[in-house]
Amino acid sequence: MPRYAQLVMGPAGSGKSTYCATLVQHAEAIHRSVQVVNLDPAAEHFSYPVMADIRELIQVDDVMEDPSLRFGPNGGLVFCMEYLANNLDWLEENLGHVEDDYILFDCPGQIELYTHLPVMKQLVEQLQQWEFRVCGVFLVDSQFMVETFKFISGVMAALSAMVSLEIPQVNIMTKMDLLSPKAKKEIEKYLDPDMFSMMEDNSASFRSKKFDKLTKAICELIDDYSMVRFLPFDRSDEEGINIVLQNIDFSIQYGEDLEFKEPKELEEDSGNQQQDELFQDSVGS
Numbered sequence: 001m002p003r004y005a006q007l008v009m010g011p012a013g014s015g016k017s018t019y020c021a022t023l024v025q026h027a028e029a030i031h032r033s034v035q036v037v038n039l040d041p042a043a044e045h046f047s048y049p050v051m052a053d054i055r056e057l058i059q060v061d062d063v064m065e066d067p068s069l070r071f072g073p074n075g076g077l078v079f080c081m082e083y084l085a086n087n088l089d090w091l092e093e094n095l096g097h098v099e100d101d102y103i104l105f106d107c108p109g110q111i112e113l114y115t116h117l118p119v120m121k122q123l124v125e126q127l128q129q130w131e132f133r134v135c136g137v138f139l140v141d142s143q144f145m146v147e148t149f150k151f152i153s154g155v156m157a158a159l160s161a162m163v164s165l166e167i168p169q170v171n172i173m174t175k176m177d178l179l180s181p182k183a184k185k186e187i188e189k190y191l192d193p194d195m196f197s198m199m200e201d202n203s204a205s206f207r208s209k210k211f212d213k214l215t216k217a218i219c220e221l222i223d224d225y226s227m228v229r230f231l232p233f234d235r236s237d238e239e240g241i242n243i244v245l246q247n248i249d250f251s252i253q254y255g256e257d258l259e260f261k262e263p264k265e266l267e268e269d270s271g272n273q274q275q276d277e278l279f280q281d282s283v284g285s
């Protein structure tokens with residue numbers, strides 16, 4: 001039986017740890033078991049139960065204090081991740097060998113980990129060898145996505161993670177609860193973007209004419225391949241959280257190998273509701 005993993009990525013402060021905590025709570029409410037591994041060597045507080053913590057393997061403070069390394073905070077974090085990639089047996093020991101488990105990996109916010117460094121790719125390949133089906137979950141903060149040029153940067157960041165990791169990826173706009181009703185309406189066009197008309201609408205807001213052609217070419221590329229879509233994530237909206245989870249589950253075929261219980265013993269009048277519950281149980285078990 002396969003195992004399932006979400007690699008929760010995104011820029012610093014985009015809401016990765018909050019997303020993990022929210023999903024754990026949501027999973028509990030629908031009787032599913034979801035666990036979280038902290039892969040952020042700089043994290044200090046967790047609002048979810050931690051199944052394994054990279055800081056037991058290596059501490060960023062130790063790396064920075066080491067006189068032979070002399071790293072600053074960012075170099076130190078990258079060093080920690082490379083150390084993890086070279087010591088993946090530590091992770092294997094902590095993950096155990098539970099069939100059918102579902103694990104979220106709360107990753108650090110260093111964007112270079114998702115653009116050009118090989119560490120995350122190595123981690124993905126190893127997880128796949130351990131029979132995990134891995135979905136990349138790339139978070140961007142909706143607060144920064146309300147203008148076209150910021151949106152394009154967010155799309156490019158998500159795209160580079162997709163290109164470098166080569167796994168199914170679901171992109172999410174976080175902190176939707178912080179948007180005003182007007183901004184919420186405005187952001188709808190960014191969730192399923194038509195880049196070309198966006199460019200036309202906003203061309204005046206692009207700062208330099210010099211780069212107009214390049215920006216247009218990038219927008220066309222994104223449009224032509226329909227490569228990047230975003231799902232809204234509002235931590236206070238259970239229905240929305242469920243839609244996000246369903247999309248991710250679908251991408252890693254979670255639930256397909258689980259047995260569906262035949263609703264034989266259901267009483268006819270309450271049939272539909274109980275069927276739904278049974279299905280949830282079978283998905284969650």
Ligand SMILES: Nc1nc2c(ncn2[C@@H]2O[C@H](COP(=O)(O)OP(=O)(O)OP(=O)(O)O)[C@@H](O)[C@H]2O)c(=O)[nH]1
Nearest residue numbers: 011012013014015016017018108109174175178235
């Ligand atoms: N209102 C609201 N605040 C959020 C949401 N998600 C995150 N935040 C806040 O945003 C800040 C950063 O959230 P984190 O979950 O720590 O973000 P992160 O991506 O894990 O950050 P790093 O690990 O430092 O890269 C915290 O103050 C959170 O409380 C959300 O959906 N709604």
Ligand SMILES: [Mg+2]
Nearest residue numbers: 016017040043
């Ligand atoms: Mg975090």
